Amino acid sequence: MAALLSSLADIRDSIESEPRHLRDPGLSRALLVGLLVLARYPEDGSYMRNADVATELGLSDSTVHRYARTLVTAGLLVRDPATRQCRLAR
Numbered sequence: 589m590a591a592l593l594s595s596l597a598d599i600r601d602s603i604e605s606e607p608r609h610l611r612d613p614g615l616s617r618a619l620l621v622g623l624l625v626l627a628r629y630p631e632d633g634s635y636m637r638n639a640d641v642a643t644e645l646g647l648s649d650s651t652v653h654r655y656a657r658t659l660v661t662a663g664l665l666v667r668d669p670a671t672r673q674c675r676l677a678r
Contacts, residue, residue, distance in 0.1 A: 625655040626664060635673035
């Protein structure tokens with residue numbers, strides 16, 4: 589888990605600098621977008637609103653909500669029930 593989280597910035601930079609990855613039929617676009625969503629949450633463990641992630645990535649709020657909910661279920665994000673904000677799991 590630590591290795592995955594430490595490489596998130598590299599993943600984000602790679603995908604964003606090569607947007608053609610999102611159009612490559614040999615790759616999973618959903619997985620790439622999910623990794624981009626995951627990479628947007630601060631590495632310092634602070635919470636972030638899904639709407640802010642959506643704005644930064646140019647995605648709809650509902651799309652980011654679905655990805656975040658999936659990432660919470662997978663144990664990669666933690667959701668604060670009071671604020672409904674998420675942070676990276678430790």
